[in-house]
Amino acid sequence: MKNVKHLQCINCGKTYPAEPGVYTCPDCGPADGILDVIYDYDYIAKNYSKDYFANNKNYSIWRYEPFLPVQPDGPKPTLRVGWSPLYRTKALAEAIGLENLYMKDDxxxxxxxxxxxxxxxxxxxxAEEKAPIIACSSTGNAASSLAGNAASIGIKTCIFVPGRAPQGKVAQLRIFGANVISVQGSxxxxxxxxxxxxxxxxxxxxNAAINPYLVEGKKTVTLEICEQMNWQVPDWIVFSVGDGCTIAGAWKGYVDLYKAGFIDRLPKVxxxxxxxxxxxxxAFHSGKKFEPTEENTIADSIAVGVPRNAEKALRAVRESKGTFINVSDEEILAAMRLLGNTSGIFGEPAGVAGLAGLKKLVANGTIGKHETVVCAVTGNGLKDVNNAIKAAGEPIKVKPDLDELFSVLEGIPGLVS
Known part of the structure; x- marks a missing residue:
C-alpha cells in the first residue's frame, strides 16, 4: 500500500508496520494502545486530485481508495456501500432555526x-489475509453490516449481540447466515x-475500536460529504455517538483531506x-477519562457504557473545538417524527440522536442560525419499528363502515375542507 506509511499509537506515539495481526500497541495494551492509520499525504497529493474524483464513475466507498488502507487490486465485498444521498432539507432547517442544513442519509x-x-x-x-471467519460484538448495526458484506463473498461470521438487540437487526443477521450468539447481558x-x-x-x-482499519471505512462518510458539497467545508458536522468510532472517523476524513491539500479548513464536530x-x-465536559456507565436508552446502537474508541472520539471533538451534548429518549422520539415529517427520511432512534442534539445546540446558541451544518442519519428506521410506532403513534382504526369512516376523517384537523 503505497499510500500508507504505518500505524501509530495514539497514546505513546510508537509506530508499527501496517501488517496482518497488528491491531493495538503492545506497549500500551488494548485499552489504551489504539492505533491510527498514517498516510503518505505527499504521495496522495502528487498522484490524485479533485479531477480524479470528478472522473471516477465508481460511486461507492472504493472511489476513495487513495485514502483507504486496502490493496488496490485486492478482494472486496460486492455490495454497493457508500455514496448515500446528501439532502439540503429546507423545511427541517426552518423548523430548528437554521438557514443551511444538510442531512446525510446513511x-x-x-x-x-x-x-x-x-x-x-x-x-x-x-479477504486479503484469507481469513475464513470474521467475528465481532455489536449492539446490532455493526453485526448486520458485517454479516451482509461477508456473505457477499462467502466468508463465515460469528457475531455476539446483547439480548436487547432489536429483532429487526437479529433477523438480518440470521438471513445473512451469521452464527449469532445472543449474550443475555450488556x-x-x-x-x-x-x-x-x-x-x-x-x-x-x-471490533471497531480494536481494529484500526475500521475507522478508515467510517471516514468515507465525510469524504463523500465533502465531495458532494463541491469541496466546501461546513461549519459543523453532527453525529450520534456510541463507542466513538464513527465520530472519530468522521473527523479523520476531513483531516486527511486537509493534510493532502484538498480542502483549506476544518469543521467543528x-x-x-x-x-x-x-x-x-x-468525560468531555469534565476533562477526565470516561467512567463506565449503565446502558439505559432506546437508542440501542449508541448504548455503549464502556466505549472502546473513547480517546479518538474525545480527541476529534477537542481538536475541532466542537462539543458534546446529551438528549433524552423523548427528544430522540420527537426527532424521529420531525425528521420524517419535514424531510421524508426515516431514521432509527440512534440514527436521529444527532438531529435531536443539533436542535438543542441551535436553541442554546452553540450553533448559529447562519452557520452551515451537516447532520448524519446513521441508521434506517425499519431497524426498530417498535420505537418508530412509539414516536409516531398507532394508526387510526375504523370498522369497514362508511359512516364511521367519514366521521373519523372529518374529525381530523386540516384533512377535509
Whole structure:
C-alpha cells in the first residue's frame, strides 16, 4: 500500500508496520494502545486530485481508495456501500432555526446503516489475509453490516449481540447466515465474550475500536460529504455517538483531506449521546477519562457504557473545538417524527440522536442560525419499528363502515375542507 506509511499509537506515539495481526500497541495494551492509520499525504497529493474524483464513475466507498488502507487490486465485498444521498432539507432547517442544513442519509446503505462502511473495509482486509471467519460484538448495526458484506463473498461470521438487540437487526443477521450468539447481558458482556473467542480461535477481529482499519471505512462518510458539497467545508458536522468510532472517523476524513491539500479548513464536530448512556459527554465536559456507565436508552446502537474508541472520539471533538451534548429518549422520539415529517427520511432512534442534539445546540446558541451544518442519519428506521410506532403513534382504526369512516376523517384537523 503505497499510500500508507504505518500505524501509530495514539497514546505513546510508537509506530508499527501496517501488517496482518497488528491491531493495538503492545506497549500500551488494548485499552489504551489504539492505533491510527498514517498516510503518505505527499504521495496522495502528487498522484490524485479533485479531477480524479470528478472522473471516477465508481460511486461507492472504493472511489476513495487513495485514502483507504486496502490493496488496490485486492478482494472486496460486492455490495454497493457508500455514496448515500446528501439532502439540503429546507423545511427541517426552518423548523430548528437554521438557514443551511444538510442531512446525510446513511440508512440507504445495503444493510441500512453507516456501519456498512466499516464492515466493507473489515471484509476486504480479512479477504486479503484469507481469513475464513470474521467475528465481532455489536449492539446490532455493526453485526448486520458485517454479516451482509461477508456473505457477499462467502466468508463465515460469528457475531455476539446483547439480548436487547432489536429483532429487526437479529433477523438480518440470521438471513445473512451469521452464527449469532445472543449474550443475555450488556454490550460490555458481549464484547468481552467476543474478544475471548476471537483470541482463542484466531478469527479476524472486526471490533471497531480494536481494529484500526475500521475507522478508515467510517471516514468515507465525510469524504463523500465533502465531495458532494463541491469541496466546501461546513461549519459543523453532527453525529450520534456510541463507542466513538464513527465520530472519530468522521473527523479523520476531513483531516486527511486537509493534510493532502484538498480542502483549506476544518469543521467543528458535535457529538450527541443519549442521557441514559453518556460516558463520553461527561468525560468531555469534565476533562477526565470516561467512567463506565449503565446502558439505559432506546437508542440501542449508541448504548455503549464502556466505549472502546473513547480517546479518538474525545480527541476529534477537542481538536475541532466542537462539543458534546446529551438528549433524552423523548427528544430522540420527537426527532424521529420531525425528521420524517419535514424531510421524508426515516431514521432509527440512534440514527436521529444527532438531529435531536443539533436542535438543542441551535436553541442554546452553540450553533448559529447562519452557520452551515451537516447532520448524519446513521441508521434506517425499519431497524426498530417498535420505537418508530412509539414516536409516531398507532394508526387510526375504523370498522369497514362508511359512516364511521367519514366521521373519523372529518374529525381530523386540516384533512377535509
Amino acid at each position: 440508512g440507504q446503505n445495503p444493510t441500512a446503516s453507516l456501519k456498512d462502511r466499516a464492515s466493507a473495509i473489515a471484509v476486504a482486509k480479512a 454490550y460490555e458482556d458481549a464484547f468481552k465474550l467476543s474478544a475471548a473467542a476471537i483470541e482463542r480461535y484466531g478469527w479476524y477481529n472486526r 458535535a457529538g450527541v449521546q443519549a442521557e441514559g448512556c453518556a460516558p463520553l459527554t461527561k
